[in-house]
Amino acid sequence: MNTFIKLGLLFVGILLTSCTDVIEVEVPEAAPKLVIEASIDWEKGTTGSVQTINLSLSTPYFDEDQLNPVTNATVKVTNNATGAVFNFTNQNNGSYRTYNFKPVVNNEYDLEVVYNNETYTATETLMPVVAIDEVYQSIDEGFDKDALEVNVLFTDPAGIENFYLMKFQRKGGYLAELFDISDEFTDGNQMSIFYEDEEFVVGDMIDIQLFGISKQYYNYIRLLIEQASDGGPFATIPAQLKGNCINTSNPENNAYGYFRLTQVAKESITFIE
Missing domain, CATH: 2.60.40 (Immunoglobulin-like)
Structure with missing residues (x-):
């Protein structure tokens, strides 16, 4: 038993002293993509007039700085039933905000984001919720x-x-x-x-x-x-999920994220x- 322990310790020591080389792996990096966080949430019992949409650029997985806000875009949402247009004001930190949004359940809305001379659009319906x-x-x-x-x-x-x-x-x-x-x-x-x-x-x-x-x-x-x-x-390998934000200027360069409109309790x- 003592001999086995000594041999085992010797083997571990050899492993620890021999594995000293640092292996650097080249990780391919994709070009940054626009990330659209457009959740229009209307809380029951409120006017729902204040709404915010956040824009950023994707970053490499191993980057220490994961924040890359987009501050030079234009954002608007249109109620297709009434024709009302709500312009979201640039807050210069990646956020775009409106103070006069008018939520109407079961109405269809269009989102339009213009960034870097390309136009991104999405369409959703504002869904009601029970109490x-x-x-x-x-x-x-x-x-x-x-x-x-x-x-x-x-x-x-x-x-x-x-x-x-x-x-x-x-x-x-x-x-x-x-x-x-x-x-x-x-x-x-x-x-x-x-x-x-x-x-x-x-x-x-x-x-x-x-x-x-x-x-x-x-x-x-x-x-x-x-x-x-x-x-x-036995889980399947995660795959990139496509949201509903489409780049109408360059279909090969779609954005990440989703445009949703909901009522919330x-x-x-x-x-x-």
């Missing part, structure tokens, strides 16, 4: 009977194809938890969504947002959530004893 019926905490409705969980109830309208996005964000946390929801098998019923985490403790506050989304955006965000989650050893809960 949240109830939010409560529990420990006995999830998978881990010792973990605190948030439970959200809302009632799906009958006879209408609906799609939802639910977002849970712990105060002070970095990442939100997203759930894509379809009423394909629950049309007209009260729907129950729960979110549990073994790290939740009494005193944690959870912000909850329920978005009404289009079928087109549902298909996009569902794939994005799947790619962002741990799919295990918000609630929050703080865990108690």
Whole structure:
């Protein structure tokens, strides 16, 4: 046994002293692409007049500086039903903002971004959302009977194809938890969504947002959530997802990101004893 241990240690020592060469791998870098973060979210009970669209350029994966804002573009959104045009003012930090947006559910809107002499467009419909019926905490409705969980109830309208996005964000946390929801098998019923985490403790506050989304955006965000989650050893290799922002000047140079319009219901809960 002692001989085996000595031989093992000698072998490890040889490995540690022989593996000293640094291998540099050339990583190909793609040309920067425009990234469009255009989420028009109308909170229930508000006018929805203040809206912001963010523009940036993509950066190489290993770059230390991941922020590359675009500050020389023009941005506007048009309501195709009414003809109303909403110009977004450049904030000189990558953000473009309007203070007079008028959201109308089930109306179709066009986005137009002009950057570097190229025009990017997208079309979406502003989808309505139902109210949240109830939010409560529990420990006995999830998978881990010792973990605190948030439970959200809302009632799906009958006879209408609906799609939802639910977002849970712990105060002070970095990442939100997203759930894509379809009423394909629950049309007209009260729907129950729960979110549990073994790290939740009494005193944690959870912000909850329920978005009404289009079928087109549902298909996009569902794939994005799947790619962002741990799919295990048999998961498919993530592929680049195409959003709905099209470069009409140069179709080979489409933008990353998505133009969505949603109505959103918000609630929050703080865990108690």
